Amino acid sequence: MRWGMVIDLVRCVGCQTCTIACKQENGLPAGVLWRFVADSEVGEYPDVRRLFLPMQCMHCVEPPCVPVCPTGASQQREDGIVWVEYDRCVGCGYCAMACPYRARHLIKDASWHFPGQPTPAEQATAQPARRGVMTKCTFCVDRVDRGIARELRPGVDPEATPMCAVACIAGAIIFGDLDDAESPACKLIKERGAVPLMPELGTNPSVYYVTE
């Protein structure tokens, strides 16, 4: 079992629905995004292409963020999900330095979208345990685990699937078991030649991109 994701860049329109859905699902404070879609250009006028590239934690098989963690807070599960045990994290930022995908985010303190008090929704979804520690995309591990406990299928049943994939309006984000050759994610990698980002780094990411 190795949870992973395939992102179809042919479908992505850079709308940031995944970005905001992730933010909502994970109760992230103002200024913190665990994922985003980069809006970039390749080439020079008039031979230029505009490219939308969703970025997030790659949940690498060889995650450089894990061995550098001085407290052991940065960990990897057997199913491949890389996560942070907040109680052990001191927010030193070594993992952020080690991550080539810039997928680690320090939440310094509470910050609300409007000056002053949090809204009732922010109050209800605040995550005090994350203050002062490094945070990152967890592949919505709580949704995945709860779903499995209910015998739902991650990547198929919305309630067991990471919120970015659930929310994506273009059907561009496919979540699934990369060890299962029959999973939609694996099939997409095979059929459309999906590739990971910066494979030369040897991190063996679990997020693949379909580019054409």
Added chain:
Amino acid sequence: MSGPTQKIPVYCYQCVAGPDLLKVIVRDGVAVGVEPNADFAEIHPACGKVCVRAYGLIQKLYNPNRIRAPMKRTNPRKGRREDPGWREISWDEALGLLAEKLNRIRATGLVEETGYPRLAVTFGSGGIAPAYLGTFAAFLAAWGPVDQGIGSGQGVKCYHSEHLYGEFWHRAFTVAADTPRCDYVLSFGYNGDASAGVTGIFRHGEARVRGLRWMQIEPHLSVTGAGATEWVPIRPKTDAALLFGLLYVILHETDWRKTCDVPFLETMTSSAYLVAPHGYYLRDPGSMKPLVWDLERERPVAFDDPKLRRPALEGTFLAAGVELGPDGERWSIADSVRPAFALLRDHVSTYTPAWAEAITDVPAATVRRLAREYLSHAGVGRTIQVDGLTLPHRPVAVLLGKTVSNGWGGYECCWARTVLAALVGALEVPGGILGTTVRLNRPARNRLESVRPGSDGFMAQPLNPTDRARWEASPHIRSGYRTLVPLAADSPWSPALSPAHLPWLFLDQPPEHWPRTTFPEVWIIYRTNPAISNWETGRVEAALERFPFVAAFAYTQDETNWYADLLLPEATDLESCQLYRIGGTKYMEQYWEHTGFALRQPVTDPPVNCRDLTDIATELAERCGLLPAYLQALNRGAGTGVPLKRKYFDVRDPPIRPAAQEVWDRVCRAATLSLTGGKTELGLDWFKAHGAFFVPFPIVNYYLHPVMVAQGLRYELPYQERLKRVGEELGRRLHERGIRWWDAQLDEYRPLPIWRDFPDIWARVALKHGRRPEEFPLWLLTSRSMQYSWGADVSLPVLAEVARLVVGHFGVMLNRRTGLALGIQDGDLVEIESPTGRTKGRAILREGVRPDVAVALQQFGHWATPVARDLGMPSLNQVSAIDLDLTDATGSGADLVRVAIRKV
């Protein structure tokens, strides 16, 4: 509403590409999030998804900057620097104050001496307001004459020519590609990946994976251009020249008898109709039917002669008959006549690719390639099975975006695009271009039912009359659409599609022989902010200071309600109740296989002292003595779109004032009875639990073709004989009144549109203001932001946070080399100057922008709206002009301005 976690179904209709279905997650009485409504994943065309802005709804609900209670202005002086002095009042006092003003109108007369209604109402946000208005429209129906033509930009800045000509030609208020069955799209600035909502974007994604080739022709590389097969940069406002060039290639550089769909041209269009010397059809003197030349019998016959086998599309023929001109003029003709198609070929014979290149900056070779690719993908002769019916399959489409499809040049582009479809039979058939809905024709719920036989083998058209007896010489509302714009028709939507910027322009300087534009005694505004969304916002603001009484349904303080006298915080998206039609075909790319109704309902206790708009409407009706008329309006479906069934409101004295929930319960029951032919009746409680109710909608209903064939009707293409006559009559009527200031617009009524130097129309604005055109070397354009279109999203920080990731927000985009040549670096503060205004913003240097173009997304320039006022976003509206010279015959303009940009 407290307790465990609930998931409450509602709809989101914050743009016209909705409604979409979602659930609001409510925990211990607090709304904490939204999610797609997976219950309808099999029914919704995009698997039940909702876009980025739906995720802002929670913040919209709890925004601390909301107007928290009704407010009354205490400072009688109005101005940007005048604090309104808001004082909180009760709803009783607020509605009492408004009713007092309204009852004064009823006492003195609903219409003033000028002929204009004393009450004006402006709804913003184009087609989305009805999804949130509750029963307010029923109140207006009970009221009587209301001026709904004081614009906020919503009508004249839309796909305006497409709306008017689209409905005229093929019942297409908006035009979409039949994307799932389309293989090749020529997109002239159509930005559907920002504007077509989740259903459109999902369809586009599926099609790209399937191999759809999408050629994006536009001055800057938009969000939609990012996903295109190829970007073709083009000079702004020259799209018509490229489209004409495409017509030239097809009609003069290919053997059109082999490349075009000749049977379609012969039987489904007016291509064979003979045109006589005065430019009108040659008609049979007895039946007055247009004549065509029968190549077998070698004589003219009526277009619908059952023995006609081979109508001539080419040639010159000597024939006799009559021509029917304006005002019933008839000429007996025995002269040379030509088929309309032959005139079309002649007409485009000078629009060569080389000619197009000189105007558009698109290489002639590219023009030829695009035309030939279009033909090669058209698959003339192919068929496809849809719902058991064999239909033509023409997988090619030409799409037009904003600024292409409105303002000068809009007619020419819409005509050329539709002719391109007709040439290969790709009009209203699988794979081609389709209409989505009707707003000027009726019934609005089903565009197929709006197809009825009219004259000359075409559909009946609801044009405003131009004959001497029926033409409306004195405008009934301030925008005068029945007087000036025959194509605007006269449906409930027509005021919003009228020249709605003219009231602002004519306020102090009415043109000759035109009634003085007055301020309405009461102006009610809803979800609209013309001080931001109109052109020439400075002019608008100056006028706002002088409106005698403005009641504004208000979410936050904004730039328009700053000038209001009364703020009414109506219950917003997640606080109020409404049932709304969903599915079928509608706007943008809403093509469903189901149709039905969806409910929006309160999900939690409102955090402010707001009130459901249905309750406000009902109470206003009662306070104005209109309750019986209001209830009668509800009985017949005014305001709700659903005529009641079985459970009608009793309007006998004294009528009982129903609560919003009671109104919507009856509407829910009527809606389900209507959908099921009386078999199923479901009330409000059922909808609250389930969210929506659907019945199947056949795919074949996407297409007009079967209905046209069944009724033996033709598309009124390529020759615009009717419009020529209408334009001539309109000109006579106006000239008879001494009105000459609409003459430039009258020139648009040509049977075959010509290229005019459209960009020069904007360049010449400088001369009117004592400046030289060359002082303004750049075009400032705007482009759709998915994150910020409509709604109240400008005041939500969470949307700013994610919008910042889409390049172009919070600055002005410039070509990198242009910027560097001007000494401008990325992030520099720059001044944007037009002949009529200045604004500032941060430079964003990009490669995907033509060197002569700058782009400011959406509409900003806020100074009063919380959060938005801190975004520092320049706006085209601050430097654009409201100008008759920039107004086309449909009454619209376009979002582009000649500017100079310099580093501050």
